[in-house]
Amino acid sequence: MQHIKIKPGVPLAEQAEIGHNRWHPDIPDLTSVKPGDEIILECLDFLDSQIENNDSANDVRDVDLTRAHPLTGPIHVEGAEPGDVLVVDLLDLRSVTPIGFSGIFDKNNGGSFLAEDFPNASKSIWDISGVFASSRHVPGVRIGAMYHPGLIGTLPSHELLAEWNRREGLLVEKKQANPPNAKTAVIRGMSGPDFDRIAKEGARTVPPREHGGNLDIKNLTIGSRIYLPVYVKGAGLSIGDLHFSQGDGEITFCGAIEMDGRAHLGFDLIKGGMAKYNINAAVYVPGIHDVQYDQWLTFTGISVEDGVNYYLDATVAYKQACRAAIDYLTQVTDLDREQVYMLLTTAPVEGRYGGVVDLPNASASISIPTAIFDVDILPQGAVAAGADFGHPGVKITLD
Numbered sequence: 001m002q003h004i005k006i007k008p009g010v011p012l013a014e015q016a017e018i019g020h021n022r023w024h025p026d027i028p029d030l031t032s033v034k035p036g037d038e039i040i041l042e043c044l045d046f047l048d049s050q051i052e053n054n055d056s057a058n059d060v061r062d063v064d065l066t067r068a069h070p071l072t073g074p075i076h077v078e079g080a081e082p083g084d085v086l087v088v089d090l091l092d093l094r095s096v097t098p099i100g101f102s103g104i105f106d107k108n109n110g111g112s113f114l115a116e117d118f119p120n121a122s123k124s125i126w127d128i129s130g131v132f133a134s135s136r137h138v139p140g141v142r143i144g145a146m147y148h149p150g151l152i153g154t155l156p157s158h159e160l161l162a163e164w165n166r167r168e169g170l171l172v173e174k175k176q177a178n179p180p181n182a183k184t185a186v187i188r189g190m191s192g193p194d195f196d197r198i199a200k201e202g203a204r205t206v207p208p209r210e211h212g213g214n215l216d217i218k219n220l221t222i223g224s225r226i227y228l229p230v231y232v233k234g235a236g237l238s239i240g241d242l243h244f245s246q247g248d249g250e251i252t253f254c255g256a257i258e259m260d261g262r263a264h265l266g267f268d269l270i271k272g273g274m275a276k277y278n279i280n281a282a283v284y285v286p287g288i289h290d291v292q293y294d295q296w297l298t299f300t301g302i303s304v305e306d307g308v309n310y311y312l313d314a315t316v317a318y319k320q321a322c323r324a325a326i327d328y329l330t331q332v333t334d335l336d337r338e339q340v341y342m343l344l345t346t347a348p349v350e351g352r353y354g355g356v357v358d359l360p361n362a363s364a365s366i367s368i369p370t371a372i373f374d375v376d377i378l379p380q381g382a383v384a385a386g387a388d389f390g391h392p393g394v395k396i397t398l399d
Contacts, residue, residue: 001037001038001039001040002031002033002039003039003040003042004017004018004030004031004039004040004041004072004258005041005042005255006018006034006042006044006072006096007294008044008049008096008097009049009097009245009260010044010049010262011022011034011044011049011050011070011296012048012067012070012186013186013191015044015070016298016333017030017188017189017242018042018043018070018072018188018240019070019071019072019073019074019089019188019238020070020071020073020074020185020187020188021048021067021069021070021071021184021185021186021205022180022185022186022187022198022199022203022204022205022206023085023153023155023156023164023202023203023204023209023211023213024155024157024161024187024198024201024202024203024235025154025155025157025158025161025231025232025234026120026197026198026388027074027155027188027190027198027236028074028187028188028189028190029074029076029210029234029236030072030073030074030075030188031076032075032077032078032234033075033076033077033078033267034076034077034078034079034080034311035078035125035267035268035269036262036266036267036268036269037178037232037266037267038091038167038264038265038266038267038343039075040262040263040264040265041069041072041073041075041151041239041262041263041265041269041277042072042096042260042261042262043071043239043240043242043260043261043262044070044240044241044260044290044330045100045101045241045258045259045260045390046069046070046150046151046173046240046258047063047068047254047258048067048068048069048239050063050067050068051063051066051101051103051123051258052277053099053101053369055125055127055137056123056124057103057120057121057320058225058290059122059123060103060104060106060121060122060123060254061106061109061120062109063085063105063109063110063198063254064184065105065109065206066181066183066204067111067152067184067361068204068206069151069205069206069214069240069241069242070170070186070239070240071151071208071238071239071271072157072238072239072240073236073237073238073239074234074235074237075235075236075237075238075267075340076234076235076236076372077234077235077237077267077269078197078233078234079269080230080235080269081230081233081271082157082230082231082232082268083230083231083272083273083274083275083278084230084235084270084271084272084273084274085227085228085229085230085269085270085273085274085277086154086228086229086230086235086237086267086268086269087225087226087227087267087268087269087270087361088152088225088226088228088237088265088266088267089224089225089226089265089266089267090148090149090220090221090222090223090224090225090226090263091222091263091264091265092151092222092263092264093148093221093222093242093261093262093263093264094147094261094357094367095128095147095149095242095244095259095260095261096259096260096261096262097125097128097259097260098127098129099125099126099128100126100128100133100257100258100323101123101124101126101254101257101258101259102121102123102126102254102255102257102258102342102346103121103124103189103252103253103254104118104120104121104123104252104253104254104255104338104341104342105252105253105254106119106120106121106320107119107120108193108394109121109347110253110254111317112165112252112253112255113249113251113253113322114251114252114319114322114323114341116164117323117337117341118337118338118341119180119251119373120339121344123137124137124138124339124342124346126143126244126257126273126346128244129142129251130145130216131291132144132145133145133245133257135242136341137339137342138335138342138346139334139342139373140333140334140373140374141334141335141372141373141374142348142372142374143245143344143346143347143348143372144293144348144372145244145245145258145290145291146218146219146221146243146245146246146290146291146348147221147222147242147243147244147245147261148212148217148219148221148224148242148243148246148287149217149220149229149239149240149241149242149243149263149394150214150215150216150240150242150246150250151156151205151212151213151214151215151216151225151238151239151240151241152163152212152213152215152220152228152237152238152239152240152242153208153211153212153213153228153237153238153282154211154212154229154230154231154232154236154237155211155235155236155238156209156210156211156229156231156232156336157232159233160211160231161201161202161203161209162204164209165179165203166208167324168203173175177207178197178204178206179202179366180201180202180203180204181204182199182202183197183198185198185199185202185238185359187199187202190265191385201386203344204244205240209347210243210280210281211228211229211231212226212228212281212282214240214281215243215259216246216256218243218245218246218248218256218348219286219287220284220286220287221286221287221289221290222289222290223287223288223289223367224285224286224287225284225285225334226277226282226283226285227262227273227277227282227283227285228261228282228283229274229279229280229282230274232316235296239265241258242258242260242261242262242263243256243258243259243292244256244257244259244261245257245346245347245348246345246346246348247345247346247347247348247349247351247366248311248349248351248352248366249318249345249351250351251322251344252341252342252345252347255343255345255346255378256346257346257364262393264399268337275331287335292346293348293363293370293371293372294371295366295369295370296354296367296368296369296370297368297370297378298365298366298367298368299321299322299324299325299328299352299366299367299368300321300324300363300364301316301317301318301319301320301321301322301323301363301364301365301366302317302361302362302363302364302367303316303317303320303360303361303362303363304316304320304361305319305320306349307384309360309361310360310362311359311360312356312357312359312360312361312362313362314353314356314362314364316362317353317362317363317364317375318351318364318366320340320364321351321364321365322366324365325344325366325368326340326341326344329368329377330342331373332375332377333341333373333377343372344353344366344368344389347368347369347372348369348370349366349367349368350366350367351364351365351366351367352364352365352366352367
């Protein structure tokens with residue numbers, strides 16, 4: 001079985017042969033597989049080895065985001081043609097080193113979901129031991145593993161790439177999207193005019209798109225099966241941005257426990273699957289080998305902020321749910337607001353939209369697994385302390 005390896009801590013531009021950090025149909029294949037084959041692909045962390053294991057957040061503050069994400073690939077799948085569906089099984093995922101990191105991006109360099117609340121850069125280093133991670137920067141917490149790829153996708157066709165650049169170009173002047181950036185492009189095995197052309201045209205990897213890409217879905221864990229549309233001959237599967245764990249939304253932007261890691265993948269094809277099943281974006285079956293928590297504390301929010309009622313704004317509602325969780329957890333733990341914010345982005349919290357139809361307010365919620373804390377975070381002091389109505393663990397019998 002093929003095993004493509006990285007040199008941990010070494011930037012993509014200095015690696016021997018692992019991949020690329022832009023999307024373009026003309027990127028040369030790294031290697032090839034057949035349907036039914038398996039392969040192990042090692043991947044650099046999503047910030048391309050810019051973050052150090054220390055207590056300073058200056059590296060997060062000054063990070064060059066145009067270097068995200070170093071990808072391992074493309075993998076040519078024999079027999080794959082445009083219109084097929086590529087089937088990828090996530091057979092195993094693990095860290096390559098025992099260290100991960102998470103961060104809050106500075107408001108002036110990427111920012112985060114709650115940038116107005118947390119404008120300054122911050123960093124947490126996580127020690128990974130098997131299926132648990134803990135951090136000296138977020139004490140009193142131990143997080144169970146939900147190993148998953150933040151980014152996995154196939155190469156776009158020339159037509160699809162042109163469409164990406166057209167529609168995203170309309171947002172560039174509004175500062176709502178970033179154009180292709182040739183300055184820090186890395187494309188394995190290319191130089192000269194061909195490299196210059198691809199670097200100039202290639203789409204950055206930060207947003208997810210029809211081909212998959214940077215989906216950041218924490219439930220794509222070990223055992224998941226992913227169905228990806230094929231746009232070029234050979235499919236051109238690439239993977240990167242591997243995570244130990246992540247909360248729904250990855251709300252600090254540098255929001256998972258990021259790591260150098262390895263993915264064990266299996267491949268198959270469904271010929272003509274895009275038309276047969278109307279698949280035009282990634283579809284997946286979640287894995288069943290992730291950490292299992294049985295008790296949660298859930299916080300809610302509505303689309304009202306600073307006295308303004310926003311019309312069915314689910315983003316505002318989710319922000320308010322996150323703020324409610326931060327306000328509460330700083331009361332019942334020894335963590336400060338920044339540490340709780342970091343926890344909401346790294347722990348496998350569950351984010352939900354409760355309603356986006358009840359005029360004028362959308363509702364959202366965020367659920368925190370209580371077992372990650374070394375203290376009991378549930379509200380205490382109920383008057384009828386002996387009543388166990390609906391308390392977790394109480395059996396209810398219906399006659």
